[in-house]
Amino acid sequence: MTQTVPGFDRLTVEPxxxxxxxxxxxxxxxxxxxxxxxxxxxxDERVIEAFPFIEPxxxxxxxxxxLSLIQREIYIPQAESA
Numbered sequence: 685m686t687q688t689v690p691g692f693d694r695l696t697v698e699p700x701x702x703x704x705x706x707x708x709x710x711x712x713x714x715x716x717x718x719x720x721x722x723x724x725x726x727x728d729e730r731v732i733e734a735f736p737f738i739e740p741x742x743x744x745x746x747x748x749x750x751l752s753l754i755q756r757e758i759y760i761p762q763a764e765s766a
Contacts, residue, residue, distance in 0.1 A: 713738070
């Protein structure tokens with residue numbers, strides 16, 4: 685059964701697809717992959733040119749999803765040992 689990620693209607697999750705990772709609108713293309721492309725210097729135009737099924741809103745939602753995950757994490761530095 686396909687579900688959308690709450691708050692991200694273009695990110696879908698299916699237990700048997702891509703290990704249950706959030707995908708772009710049911711495609712076998714994960715939000716993680718899209719964010720990774722951006723981290724590696726791909727701009728929106730290059731992504732859309734290479735993957736024509738990707739739309740600007742897909743990119744926005746994948747980045748927004750990544751941000752929502754970061755905002756849930758708390759970094760607590762460890763004290764340096766003497």
